[in-house]
Amino acid sequence: MTKNNTYKLTVCPMTYVLEILGDKWSFLIIRDMLFKGCCRYKQFIDSDEGVATNILADRLKKLTKHGLITQCKDPENGRQKLYHLTEKGLDLIPSILQLVKWSGHYDCNTVLSEKIMHYLNERFDEAVEIVRNEYLNNRHQPDQT
Amino acid sequence: MTKNNTYKLTVCPMTYVLEILGDKWSFLIIRDMLFKGCCRYKQFIDSDEGVATNILADRLKKLTKHGLITQCKDPENGRQKLYHLTEKGLDLIPSILQLVKWSGHYDCNTVLSEKIMHYLNERFDEAVEIVRNEYLNNRHQPDQT
DNA sequence: CTTAATAGCTTGCAATTTGCAAGCATTTTG
DNA sequence: CAAAATGCTTGCAAATTGCAAGCTATTAAG
Numbered sequence: 001m002t003k004n005n006t007y008k009l010t011v012c013p014m015t016y017v018l019e020i021l022g023d024k025w026s027f028l029i030i031r032d033m034l035f036k037g038c039c040r041y042k043q044f045i046d047s048d049e050g051v052a053t054n055i056l057a058d059r060l061k062k063l064t065k066h067g068l069i070t071q072c073k074d075p076e077n078g079r080q081k082l083y084h085l086t087e088k089g090l091d092l093i094p095s096i097l098q099l100v101k102w103s104g105h106y107d108c109n110t111v112l113s114e115k116i117m118h119y120l121n122e123r124f125d126e127a128v129e130i131v132r133n134e135y136l137n138n139r140h141q142p143d144q145t
Numbered sequence: 146m147t148k149n150n151t152y153k154l155t156v157c158p159m160t161y162v163l164e165i166l167g168d169k170w171s172f173l174i175i176r177d178m179l180f181k182g183c184c185r186y187k188q189f190i191d192s193d194e195g196v197a198t199n200i201l202a203d204r205l206k207k208l209t210k211h212g213l214i215t216q217c218k219d220p221e222n223g224r225q226k227l228y229h230l231t232e233k234g235l236d237l238i239p240s241i242l243q244l245v246k247w248s249g250h251y252d253c254n255t256v257l258s259e260k261i262m263h264y265l266n267e268r269f270d271e272a273v274e275i276v277r278n279e280y281l282n283n284r285h286q287p288d289q290t
Numbered sequence: 291c292t293t294a295a296t297a298g299c300t301t302g303c304a305a306t307t308t309g310c311a312a313g314c315a316t317t318t319t320g
Numbered sequence: 321c322a323a324a325a326t327g328c329t330t331g332c333a334a335a336t337t338g339c340a341a342g343c344t345a346t347t348a349a350g
Binding site for chain 3: 185186199201224226
């Protein structure tokens with residue numbers, strides 16, 4: 001099976017990531033945290049895609065169990081919880097941006113601004129840093145509706 | 146919702162890619178084509194993960210419908226079909242390699258060789274080209290078991 | 291030419307997962 | 321204290337999945 005080729009990348013483990021994120025909703029939850037600043041249950045429910053409440057609860061539990069997000073009580077409102085991405089979760093930004101790039105390129109219904117496409121095409125690593133810093137700088141803010 | 150921030154990447158379309166690939170099997174099928182040289186029905190069935198035959202047929206149909214793969218008759222054996230990645234499918238290599246990289250980094254059961262991790266970490270674009278060229282050079286070969 | 295074997299599916303059915311609606315506990319607001 | 325909001329949980333119908341069996345077309349063997 002394995003050829004004696006110096007450059008051949010024969011090993012390609014994806015089962016781990018697909019075990020955690022291989023469904024319709026998990027990636028979207030993380031995307032909503034990164035790009036829409038979602039960090040509360042209600043924000044995810046109100047998000048465009050319309051995830052069912054039991055599915056959301058299940059996925060948040062699963063993502064927490066696998067260490068991609070953390071939960072804590074909102075210090076400003078005790079009936080709310082705050083969900084935040086961990087380092088492990090943030091490290092999915094490159095994967096997510098590649099998927100976004102592919103979608104933007106092949107989905108004719110998607111309009112990605114030229115600037116964003118420029119970043120994704122020519123300065124990918126910068127784009128990753130921008131998204132990451134945006135997230136880290138804006139989280140925990142009192143009102144992010 | 147959209148802040149007036151020059152660098153904010155607010156639009157993040159992932160629904161398209163998740164519509165096509167947002168399940169347990171689709172990514173694995175493409176991975177098996179890229180990394181294991183799978184191009185026949187039986188090869189996918191015999192692959193480690195054990196996809197059910199009806200699911201495989203459904204996903205191959207779906208991937209074909211969305212233009213990620215093509216089907217043709219095997220010129221050497223009329224009862225076989227050959228499945229090949231299109232440009233659109235090959236353009237998923239960066240996404241897949243990012244997911245592999247993340248899995249390799251966070252799954253302690255996964256052992257990625259240092260050389261592969263080096264490529265993924267330091268020379269990502271090269272790794273993409275290597276995988277792509279490997280695929281293009283090796284497909285259509287008479288026997289790829 | 292007949293029979294058997296192989297590849298690529300399709301079909302039937304049970305089990306799991308999803309989606310929707312309703313309900314419930316805790317906290318805050320009036 | 322009553323009402324509303326938030327973050328869930330529960331029940332149930334509908335959709336999806338997984339397994340086994342079967343079916344068709346092509347090839348191989350006798």
